[in-house]
Amino acid sequence: GAVVSQHPSRVICKSGTSVKIECRSLDFQATTMFWYRQFPKQSLMLMATSNEGSKATYEQGVEKDKFLINHASLTLSTLTVTSAHPEDSSFYICSAHNNRPTNEKLFFGSGTQLSVL
Amino acid sequence: AQTVTQSQPEMSVQEAETVTLSCTYDTSENNYYLFWYKQPPSRQMILVIRQEAYKQQNATENRFSVNFQKAAKSFSLKISDSQLGDTAMYFCAFMKHVLQGGSEKLVFGKGTKLTVNP
Secondary structure: OOOEEEEOOEEEEOOOOOEEEEEEEOOOOOOEEEEEEEOOOOOEEEEEEEEOOOOOEEOOOOOOOOEEEEEEEOOEEEEEEOOOOHHHOEEEEEEEEOOOOOOOOEEEOOOEEEEEO | OOEEEOOOOEEEEEOOOOEEEOOEEEOOOOOEEEEEEEEOOOOOOEEEEEEEOOOOOOOEEOOEEEEEEOOOOEEEEEEOOOOHHHOEEEEEEEEEOOOOOOOOOOEEOOOEEEEEEO
16 A cells, blocks of 8 residues: 655654654655644644645644745655744644545555654 | 534443444535544554545445435444454544545544453
8 A cells, every 4th residue: 555654753852943854655646745733632633735846735823934844746745843842742744645546545654753842 | 614523532342342433524515525544552544434425325344334424414433343453543534525636635523532442
């Protein structure tokens, strides 16, 4: 089946630093990728939709300058948490949309646990 | 905007028994997709089952089946012969229908924590 690789799986950083999370579709092209945030014992909340070659579309309440998204190729999207603070600590998950006409379209990365000290 | 409601925060079932997880949704769309995802302690999101709204027949995948009631906007998941490995968070999700090549976001419910007891 299609695979989405997300790195790193876990990162601990100091307050004020920036952290980059990568999401790669390994065996398919993904024009569109999605970034979610999940707090403990809660559901996934969509942060933004990442479109290859164009600007990301952010959900209401998500700071564009805080969460920078780059989708420079059909297999890679990155989420950069800039000047991270403890309240940014969360589990971040990406998903990639398979352009091919298959039954299952959306594939999830394994997630990144961000802890900001 | 679409909303998905899962009214059971937690449920438990004995191994080998059957359990049903509830999900209701609200939408003005006529064509859409519904999903159940499983999130075990590893937190990897795993697709359990998917239903296309234009199909009247309920989807089934081995021990997993759904009861899709379009008029009532209800989409429950039945797990038969529950196994210890079924212990996980289960999320119901909605997606608007998209044209070929397009993509739409998933809207998730709050989840139901299922525990299968030995």
